[in-house]
Amino acid sequence: MAAGIAPVREDEIRRWHDSGQAWDRWADAMADPAARLNGPLLAALDLHPHHLLLDLASGAGEPAITAAKGMSPAGQVLASDLVPAMLAGARRRGAGLGSLSFMTADMTALPLGAASVDRVSCRFGLMFVPEAPRAVAEMHRTLRPGGIAAALCWGPQADNTLFRLVDDALGGMPELAVLFRFAEDGSLSRLFQDAGFDSVSETAVRQTALADAAKPFWRPTLDMAFAPALARLAREERAALEGHIAARVQVQADQDGRVPVHLHARLVVARKA
Numbered sequence: 564m565a566a567g568i569a570p571v572r573e574d575e576i577r578r579w580h581d582s583g584q585a586w587d588r589w590a591d592a593m594a595d596p597a598a599r600l601n602g603p604l605l606a607a608l609d610l611h612p613h614h615l616l617l618d619l620a621s622g623a624g625e626p627a628i629t630a631a632k633g634m635s636p637a638g639q640v641l642a643s644d645l646v647p648a649m650l651a652g653a654r655r656r657g658a659g660l661g662s663l664s665f666m667t668a669d670m671t672a673l674p675l676g677a678a679s680v681d682r683v684s685c686r687f688g689l690m691f692v693p694e695a696p697r698a699v700a701e702m703h704r705t706l707r708p709g710g711i712a713a714a715l716c717w718g719p720q721a722d723n724t725l726f727r728l729v730d731d732a733l734g735g736m737p738e739l740a741v742l743f744r745f746a747e748d749g750s751l752s753r754l755f756q757d758a759g760f761d762s763v764s765e766t767a768v769r770q771t772a773l774a775d776a777a778k779p780f781w782r783p784t785l786d787m788a789f790a791p792a793l794a795r796l797a798r799e800e801r802a803a804l805e806g807h808i809a810a811r812v813q814v815q816a817d818q819d820g821r822v823p824v825h826l827h828a829r830l831v832v833a834r835k836a
Contacts, residue, residue: 570741575691576646578738582790583648589783590623590652596772600715600828601626603768604686607713607832613637614681617705619670619698620644620688624653627663630684634662641680643668671697675705683712687828689751690716690744699758706835712760716745718767718827725784725824732808736792751831760833768828776816780824781808 590597605626610616612635618627620643627642634640642657643666644650650665657663668674670685671694683702692698702712720726720743730739745751752765774780785808786793793801815822 570691570693570744572693574738575693575741578691578791580646580648581794582787583646583651585786585790586623586649587652587655589787590625590656593783597625598629599770600686600768601629603830604684604713604715605630607830608682608684608711610682611638615679616640616682616684617673617675617680618642619683619685619702620691621653621665622649622688624656626684626686627653628657628660631657631660631663636662638662639664641666643670643673645669670701673701673705677704678707680705681707681710683710685712685714687715687717689714689754690741695744695754696757699754699760703758703760703835708835710835711832712755712835713830713832714751715768715828715830716751717742718769718829719743719746722769722825722827724822724826725781726788728781728811729785729789729808732804732811733789733792736789738791739788742788745829748829751829752833755831755833759835761836763831763833765829765831768826768830770826772824772826773821774824776812776820776822779805779809780822781812 610630612633616630618640621627622644624642627640631640640663642653642663645668647667650667654665670692683706689695689698706712717723726739726742730736749765752763755763796804812822
């Protein structure tokens, strides 16, 4: 999906409303993979314990929860999402963190004053916003001078093993294309440059892990990314689908029964003058 082709707002709201329970269910089990992606994003923000961080499209809580654990009493993380059902997991997992608060909000029209936050983060959320330029303009508006915004979006589907594997098993899901809306090198950074940010950089985040082919390491991706499609399947159809995926995984396994799982994301870091 090329940059500039926007998803449909109503479809995305429905997608994430229907996916909320799946994201909450897998959030704890996926903490380690999440941490490997949080690292580059939070490092790019140069986050200090006294800062106010606005995390957009927080979903089940990352990187907001991780960031909040490093805050001083003077610091705060504001986790936001357009869909209340997605924030349910974040509220559960972040309970008791005094430095973490929550807000249901549209990132294209944030209920925050100008120059009111020190940092803005958005991990795998910007692709789903129909009016992405407006969302980035809001990041710029709410940041204080000298503030930093950092966002992660998925790179090409061909470079992301789990999405490719499950999508192939499902016979191709057109609605999945939105995930790769800003996969082209430079398309993400152009959004931030057009919004008035300075010192904009875009880099590739690539990671590879070896997974045990005998274990359903692909099931979280299946449940979270394809929840609406799975809901339309009968139990027998779901079982057949999982059997098909497991068989495809076994074909790709090496002699030790391991499968390389590749990940490619695009990280943009932008500073407001």
